[in-house]
Amino acid sequence: MWYFVSPEIVFGEGALDALDELEGHRALIVTDAMLVELGLVAQVKSHLDKAGIETHIFDAVEPDPSVQTVRRGVEVAREYEPDWIVGLGGGSPMDAAKAIWVLYERPDLDPAEINPFITLGLRQKARLITIPTTSGTGAEVTWGIVLTDTEEQRKMGVGNRENVADMAIVDPCLTVGMPPALTADTGLDALTHAVEGYTCAWHTDMTDGLCISAIRLVFEFLPRAVADGSDIEARERMHNAATCAGLGFGNAMASMAHAMGHTLGAIFHIPHGRTVGIFLPYTIEFAACAAPDRYAELAESVGCHSDAGEGKTEVALALAKCIRDLCREINSPTSIAELGIYRTAFESALDKLVDDAFNDTSMVTACRGPSYDELRQLFLYAYEGRPVDF
Numbered sequence: 001m002w003y004f005v006s007p008e009i010v011f012g013e014g015a016l017d018a019l020d021e022l023e024g025h026r027a028l029i030v031t032d033a034m035l036v037e038l039g040l041v042a043q044v045k046s047h048l049d050k051a052g053i054e055t056h057i058f059d060a061v062e063p064d065p066s067v068q069t070v071r072r073g074v075e076v077a078r079e080y081e082p083d084w085i086v087g088l089g090g091g092s093p094m095d096a097a098k099a100i101w102v103l104y105e106r107p108d109l110d111p112a113e114i115n116p117f118i119t120l121g122l123r124q125k126a127r128l129i130t131i132p133t134t135s136g137t138g139a140e141v142t143w144g145i146v147l148t149d150t151e152e153q154r155k156m157g158v159g160n161r162e163n164v165a166d167m168a169i170v171d172p173c174l175t176v177g178m179p180p181a182l183t184a185d186t187g188l189d190a191l192t193h194a195v196e197g198y199t200c201a202w203h204t205d206m207t208d209g210l211c212i213s214a215i216r217l218v219f220e221f222l223p224r225a226v227a228d229g230s231d232i233e234a235r236e237r238m239h240n241a242a243t244c245a246g247l248g249f250g251n252a253m254a255s256m257a258h259a260m261g262h263t264l265g266a267i268f269h270i271p272h273g274r275t276v277g278i279f280l281p282y283t284i285e286f287a288a289c290a291a292p293d294r295y296a297e298l299a300e301s302v303g304c305h306s307d308a309g310e311g312k313t314e315v316a317l318a319l320a321k322c323i324r325d326l327c328r329e330i331n332s333p334t335s336i337a338e339l340g341i342y343r344t345a346f347e348s349a350l351d352k353l354v355d356d357a358f359n360d361t362s363m364v365t366a367c368r369g370p371s372y373d374e375l376r377q378l379f380l381y382a383y384e385g386r387p388v389d390f
């Protein structure tokens with residue numbers, strides 16, 4: 001037995017108009033300061049005004065939200081008593097909004113106690129709307145919440161199926177102002193979700209099609225969106241890709257590139273999509289022999305051919321090469337060294353990187369689970385930019 005969860009999804013240009021019809025009294029908008037500055041919060045607020053809903057803005061969410069920020073947001077929610085929580089932004093504000101909502105409803109819980117095995121009994125006080133302004137995380141449709149424990153320099157995944165949003169509003173107009181590097185980073189996150197959702201041990205018939213659809217869209221439209229941010233067709237298709245990939249991996253699981261990316265990002269403060277995008281080709285090369293058919297299907301779906309032969313493993317390996325080519329086309333780094341991390345700093349962090357990645361929840365579903373030593377090797381190969389050959 002398995003589950004597939006999803007919010008109601010309103011998508012396409014002008015989807016924000018759906019807010020005009022919302023029924024309620026008070027909305028707490030959870031967001032970040034940059035989105036206030038860019039005017040995106042004002043846009044959302046004006047739609048809620050039309051609906052006759054009062055708003056309060058909590059704009060203190062930092063990239064990779066901390067448990068402390070969530071606690072502050074919960075205090076604000078308790079005082080304001082909203083009947084809607086609106087998570088507006090990239091994955092950081094949307095994840096913070098999910099956690100704030102859960103703890104507003106369940107003041108007896110600690111963030112680390114939000115897990116899939118308990119009954120939360122949400123929706124007694126409020127409901128949740130998610131509105132992504134980046135095209136990447138899929139957090140608008142997933143129930144997973146990624147918080148950072150700043151003391152331990154560690155990301156932790158929490159969440160429960162109940163805390164999936166009631167409604168996700170996927171409007172590409174909110175993404176046209178993303179600069180090229182943010183477009184590239186978040187697009188690679190969507191790509192990694194699609195590939196890992198399709199190849200992880202928990203993929204299902206329900207999620208496969210969504211992942212294939214997303215990977216095709218990313219290969220076709222991400223270079224266009226990076227080259228010309230005002231290309232609204234590319235923006236729209238990438239926004240849809242991110243949501244499809246979110247439904248795909250969110251109802252299956254992520255895998256090794258996420259386990260490795262989480263740890264590198266938490267220690268060196270690198271954007272999530274950039275780190276997982278770097279590790280993706282290395283992890284494909286490592287795991288291809290364990291699921292050659294799955295990777296080959298993905299390669300074929302994006303017209304990726306092998307020069308080394310027509311066997312499934314060769315075709316699977318060609319996918320890694322095509323992803324590196326895509327990264328170069330959109331000016332994204334393909335090795336840890338290219339991130340500007342000095343070898344000495346990398347080597348002093350290596351034990352912690354391997355330890356944390358080995359224990360990351362996304363590692364459980366890897367189709368070829370690495371040994372501790374293999375994982376160490378993978379980090380070293382990814383530092384130097386050497387294709388994996390073991």
Ligand SMILES: NC(=O)c1ccc[n+]([C@@H]2O[C@H](COP(=O)([O-])OP(=O)(O)OC[C@H]3O[C@@H](n4cnc5c(N)ncnc54)[C@H](O)[C@@H]3O)[C@@H](O)[C@H]2O)c1
Pocket residue numbers: 032034035038062063064065089090091092093095133134136137138139142143144145146174175176177178179182186189250271272273
């Ligand atoms: N819950 C999930 O399923 C899930 C999945 C993947 C990643 N995540 C988490 O999501 C977070 C990353 O989210 P993200 O990559 O979307 O970035 P983000 O939310 O951290 O935002 C990064 C920066 O982009 C800016 N920004 C956002 N939208 C913009 C726009 N339209 N124009 C200009 N600037 C804009 C923000 O203000 C911020 O400064 C990480 O914490 C990651 O762990 C969660």
Ligand SMILES: [Zn+2]
Pocket residue numbers: 137189192193258272276
């Ligand atoms: Zn991700």
